Amino acid sequence: MSRFAKFAWLVLGYNVLVILWGAYVRATGSGAGCGSHWPLCNGEIIPRSPTVETLIEYSHRLTSGLAALLVLAMLIWAFRAFPRKHIVRFGALMSMVFMVLEALVGAGLVLFEQVADNVTMARAVWMAAHLLNTFILLGWITLTAWWASGGSRFALRGQGSAGWGVFGALFLMTLIGMSGAVTALGDTLLHLGAIEKNPLVGETLLALRIYHPTLAIGIAVYMILVLTNLALARPSPTILRLALGFNGLYLAQLGLGALNVWLKAPVWMQLVHLLITDILWIMLVVLSASLLANQPQARAIVQEPKASITP
Structure with missing residues (x-):
């Protein structure tokens, strides 16, 4: 297995951990820990005197940001390591597209206050859409790693x-x-x-x-x-x-x-x-x-x- 393939599988595993931490944010009602501010947290880059909920939400944003950087690194590496029109390039590009959409959905949840104890049907729709995009994102990262590991087009x-x-x-x-x-x-x-x-x-x-x-x-x-x-x-x-x-x-x-x-x-x-x-x-x-x-x-x-x- 090439170094790129190992890195792609690592990116996939890390994203699964980020997803689990996001679920912990939702399950503990910490989604409003940074208020309705995004990308800032309660209007600050680094929150001062944070509550437990703020720490949980802020840490999720940091780990999500690292996930985006890892997918970006995978995209750059794919374009440097594989020739034009190679399927791995396409997989890495689609992974980046849906990573951006994942960030936008997460931002929308915060900005529209579809978090914490919000009880509306709109939030249920947001949650279903969030899961759909997450599955598509994981799917493209998985395909990228699989193709890089020798999977056939x-x-x-x-x-x-x-x-x-x-x-x-x-x-x-x-x-x-x-x-x-x-x-x-x-x-x-x-x-x-x-x-x-x-x-x-x-x-x-x-x-x-x-x-x-x-x-x-x-x-x-x-x-x-x-x-x-x-x-x-x-x-x-x-x-x-x-x-x-x-x-x-x-x-x-x-x-x-x-x-x-x-x-x-x-x-x-x-x-x-x-x-x-x-x-x-x-x-x-x-x-x-x-x-x-x-x-x-x-x-x-x-x-x-x-x-x-x-x-």
């Missing part, structure tokens, strides 16, 4: 039913992630005692929590059936291991989700649940790329020469 056209199966898996995983983000918001507002601030919206968010596990169980059936069939149709040692590992971890995640509900969603359990979700997403992206790159070769049709009868 793949075409989206001409994949047939396999392409639709992969697209369905990615779409459903994104959907369950977004529903999980809204569910986690309901748990956070309940723990903060903020539901009463807007009972109509608050009770609606709590009622929506039943749909997340129901959706997760239904999607499990799709993942096991479709991904297993695709892995058997386009087999390779890597694909088979990824498919088996993904389905096994997904089933374990269902158990963790049930445990999370039983424990009434403590902060540490929310973080564990999110970590497994991110790992599942990364595994699914690599599995999808491997499946699409492992197109079966068209079988040549050899016609037997017809026997001639000589009179």
Whole structure:
């Protein structure tokens, strides 16, 4: 594995840690620790006499800024190390694009005060959109690292039913992630005692929590059936291991989700649940790329020469 590939995987791992810390900011109600100021914190570059909430939010901004710098470094390195039109360049560029969007979404959450104990449907939409962009960002960083590690370039056209199966898996995983983000918001507002601030919206968010596990169980059936069939149709040692590992971890995640509900969603359990979700997403992206790159070769049709009868 090249030095660039190792660095790209490192960038991916660091971004997962930043995402977990961001979830801790949300779960502890610390999102307003810097007020409605961005990029400043309470109007200051370095906050003086900060509260605990300010320290949590400010540290998240610092770690997020470092994540952006790492992705920028990956982009510059990719353009220096790989030739023009190389797929790694494209992956690094798209990673940077969605890193910028991630920063803008984070800024919007603060500037529009969609943080802390805000109880509105607008915040639920923001949370779902934030998760969507985060998944896309992680996806592009994963592809960049995978391509740099020797993964093959793949075409989206001409994949047939396999392409639709992969697209369905990615779409459903994104959907369950977004529903999980809204569910986690309901748990956070309940723990903060903020539901009463807007009972109509608050009770609606709590009622929506039943749909997340129901959706997760239904999607499990799709993942096991479709991904297993695709892995058997386009087999390779890597694909088979990824498919088996993904389905096994997904089933374990269902158990963790049930445990999370039983424990009434403590902060540490929310973080564990999110970590497994991110790992599942990364595994699914690599599995999808491997499946699409492992197109079966068209079988040549050899016609037997017809026997001639000589009179």
